[in-house]
Amino acid sequence: MTQNSIRFLTIGRLAVLAVAIFAISTQVIAQDGWTLDARSVPPPAAVSKELHDAIAGAPKPDAATQWGMIPDNDDGWRAMQNATAMMPLDPMAEQFGVSVEKKVIAGVTVFAITPKEPSTAHADHVFLHVHGGGYVLGGGNGSATEAIMAAGTIGMTSISVDYRMPPDHPFPAAVNDTVTVYKHLLKSHDANAIVIGGTSAGGGLAMAAVHRFKELSLDVPGAIYAGTPWADLTKTGDTLFTNEGLDRVLVSYDGLLDAAAKLYADGTDLKDPLLSPVYGDFAGFPPTYFVTGTRDMFLSDTVRTHRKMRAAGVIVDLNVYEGMSHAEYLMVAASPESRDMFTGLGAFLKQHLP
Amino acid sequence: MTQNSIRFLTIGRLAVLAVAIFAISTQVIAQDGWTLDARSVPPPAAVSKELHDAIAGAPKPDAATQWGMIPDNDDGWRAMQNATAMMPLDPMAEQFGVSVEKKVIAGVTVFAITPKEPSTAHADHVFLHVHGGGYVLGGGNGSATEAIMAAGTIGMTSISVDYRMPPDHPFPAAVNDTVTVYKHLLKSHDANAIVIGGTSAGGGLAMAAVHRFKELSLDVPGAIYAGTPWADLTKTGDTLFTNEGLDRVLVSYDGLLDAAAKLYADGTDLKDPLLSPVYGDFAGFPPTYFVTGTRDMFLSDTVRTHRKMRAAGVIVDLNVYEGMSHAEYLMVAASPESRDMFTGLGAFLKQHLP
Numbered sequence: 001m002t003q004n005s006i007r008f009l010t011i012g013r014l015a016v017l018a019v020a021i022f023a024i025s026t027q028v029i030a031q032d033g034w035t036l037d038a039r040s041v042p043p044p045a046a047v048s049k050e051l052h053d054a055i056a057g058a059p060k061p062d063a064a065t066q067w068g069m070i071p072d073n074d075d076g077w078r079a080m081q082n083a084t085a086m087m088p089l090d091p092m093a094e095q096f097g098v099s100v101e102k103k104v105i106a107g108v109t110v111f112a113i114t115p116k117e118p119s120t121a122h123a124d125h126v127f128l129h130v131h132g133g134g135y136v137l138g139g140g141n142g143s144a145t146e147a148i149m150a151a152g153t154i155g156m157t158s159i160s161v162d163y164r165m166p167p168d169h170p171f172p173a174a175v176n177d178t179v180t181v182y183k184h185l186l187k188s189h190d191a192n193a194i195v196i197g198g199t200s201a202g203g204g205l206a207m208a209a210v211h212r213f214k215e216l217s218l219d220v221p222g223a224i225y226a227g228t229p230w231a232d233l234t235k236t237g238d239t240l241f242t243n244e245g246l247d248r249v250l251v252s253y254d255g256l257l258d259a260a261a262k263l264y265a266d267g268t269d270l271k272d273p274l275l276s277p278v279y280g281d282f283a284g285f286p287p288t289y290f291v292t293g294t295r296d297m298f299l300s301d302t303v304r305t306h307r308k309m310r311a312a313g314v315i316v317d318l319n320v321y322e323g324m325s326h327a328e329y330l331m332v333a334a335s336p337e338s339r340d341m342f343t344g345l346g347a348f349l350k351q352h353l354p
Numbered sequence: 355m356t357q358n359s360i361r362f363l364t365i366g367r368l369a370v371l372a373v374a375i376f377a378i379s380t381q382v383i384a385q386d387g388w389t390l391d392a393r394s395v396p397p398p399a400a401v402s403k404e405l406h407d408a409i410a411g412a413p414k415p416d417a418a419t420q421w422g423m424i425p426d427n428d429d430g431w432r433a434m435q436n437a438t439a440m441m442p443l444d445p446m447a448e449q450f451g452v453s454v455e456k457k458v459i460a461g462v463t464v465f466a467i468t469p470k471e472p473s474t475a476h477a478d479h480v481f482l483h484v485h486g487g488g489y490v491l492g493g494g495n496g497s498a499t500e501a502i503m504a505a506g507t508i509g510m511t512s513i514s515v516d517y518r519m520p521p522d523h524p525f526p527a528a529v530n531d532t533v534t535v536y537k538h539l540l541k542s543h544d545a546n547a548i549v550i551g552g553t554s555a556g557g558g559l560a561m562a563a564v565h566r567f568k569e570l571s572l573d574v575p576g577a578i579y580a581g582t583p584w585a586d587l588t589k590t591g592d593t594l595f596t597n598e599g600l601d602r603v604l605v606s607y608d609g610l611l612d613a614a615a616k617l618y619a620d621g622t623d624l625k626d627p628l629l630s631p632v633y634g635d636f637a638g639f640p641p642t643y644f645v646t647g648t649r650d651m652f653l654s655d656t657v658r659t660h661r662k663m664r665a666a667g668v669i670v671d672l673n674v675y676e677g678m679s680h681a682e683y684l685m686v687a688a689s690p691e692s693r694d695m696f697t698g699l700g701a702f703l704k705q706h707l708p
Contacts, residue, residue: 032394032396033394033395033396033397033410034394034395034414034415034599034600035392035393035394035395035414036392036393036394036395036599036600037392037599038389038390038391038392039389039390039595039598039599040386040387040388040389040390041387041388041389041390041595041596042386042387042595043387044592044654045590045592046586046590046591046592046654046658047592056387060388060389061388232400236399236400237400237676238398238399238400238401238648238649238676238677239648241393241395241396242395242597242600242648242649243596244393245388245390245391245393246388246390246596294592294593294596294653294654294657295592295596299648299674300398300400300648300676300677303648303674303675303676304400304676306674307673307675307676307694310673310698311694318672318673318674319661319664319672320653320657320660320672320674321657321661322591322592322654322657322658322661323592323654340661340665344664
């Protein structure tokens, strides 16, 4: 090709790419996708020192190391659950200025968390918290940890549901236990004084529970907190692929997620909205606060649900943190990002709860 | 190790990863980052057929092919600009139901775009549009394309600034031309009846211009539309790295972006808020509508600016589209996502402009 024809081709290509193009007519060729080359990714630069150092100091995410020993039998799951159920809560309660009381409400174990310095704005409000952990982990004492952070930072009384889990109690036990505690709270609270929420499976369960409240003709709560929600138990979201190996928490779908989805669903269609709330009807949902990060494998689940709720006319607020993997605002609890997340949630609740 | 000690290690690791963890004390080891393995990424599944097919039919993003022939001299830039400046506008104007008139306002070339079916809600409003193209491309007729889509879809009169560009007119010519047209509009409009915005460099320029309006003690406009804004001309945002080779439009920082930043800045510090508005003070900024996608290399620029504005008390609305590369809502103009973006922007403007 001559110099001029090369320039002409280049100009044409740049025109296509750099300018808003009207009516590209693409010859569609079915493709399985693109194979991206290996690449080096530095720690995110525009985050707090605390978050940067946590990421820079972490080993390269590796599914085989982190998730390679998922149990293949029920006893293995029970042993794992028992271990995580025993984590001490006192140091965390002390740091966040709350008291924690384990109780049973209509047969469901909960942790009642009371801030020592409650916010007057939230005197009549209660946070109904449902924990994360893929519906298979994070129970027992672990179920209270996020609620302790929220109760202390926001100054709101919280009730964290230690819902039953598989292998002994698969879906819909978690939903049913959440409904039980919600009905109990409705005896002492207006529905719109209750915020329901959590992170990961907790964010998904919160939205699934609201789908269930609608089925039961219960009033919906006043707000939802959907922290990087597991909104789709099928392997569909784009960031499950694009952020694989980059999200240092989830690492890969072919780790905890695949195993947990199957164990929890117990044969129910994974697209059932009570399992994968993104597939439900969001009409009548209350104001919802979404949180995720640019490295989060659930970035897609979060933004897909956000857009579906918008389309249904729901008040939504999407918060995406730079460089953050799945649920890292819980794991790097001393970071400004973590505090910002909870104070932002508190401000949202002040605005939308009566 | 015994079976039991392996199980114990696994349990400990899962506890750390799956549960909210209190006070992880990480031994920080300075790292250059992680080398991610090559991986196959399918086209995004949970997007419209139109967007899916456009992505599935596109070749694998390749910086050498798409950006390998960036000019290395001024004549090369001028030739490229001249070519993209001549794109026909009539078919697009016809489709979006607008008329287009090229005018000169106080020495600045603009395109005045009038919808044939204006929205009564926007009868008193005007969209001051600034085009994208890395500050070095997208001028001439190309500058009007996004404004035609916005004017037609929203039903709002638009003025698109064909601002001067390098190599002949580097920074701050683009900012100055935008100020000139804004001052002209202020003769016939209340400031808060004007929305300023654009995509990519246009989104960045819109915010840079508002920083400049504040310096000049001009009233700020009523709203900003920041479409996947180039808010930081330094190579800082995390998704410049994580979405490299995945964003099929920008592909790599080491293509148009690096060359354009240097050519436009012309020696000015790249962290000057009039070049990289994310580094500015957002106090007093008007309500701002952000748009980006999960595959967008400017996802980080978008969410970083979104959080800075929130922290400054600005009303903000963040919209992240599943599976979308940089500015794809302009390139796949026939997609539901594109229409959703402009109608969502229109709804935001109805809410926030008086």
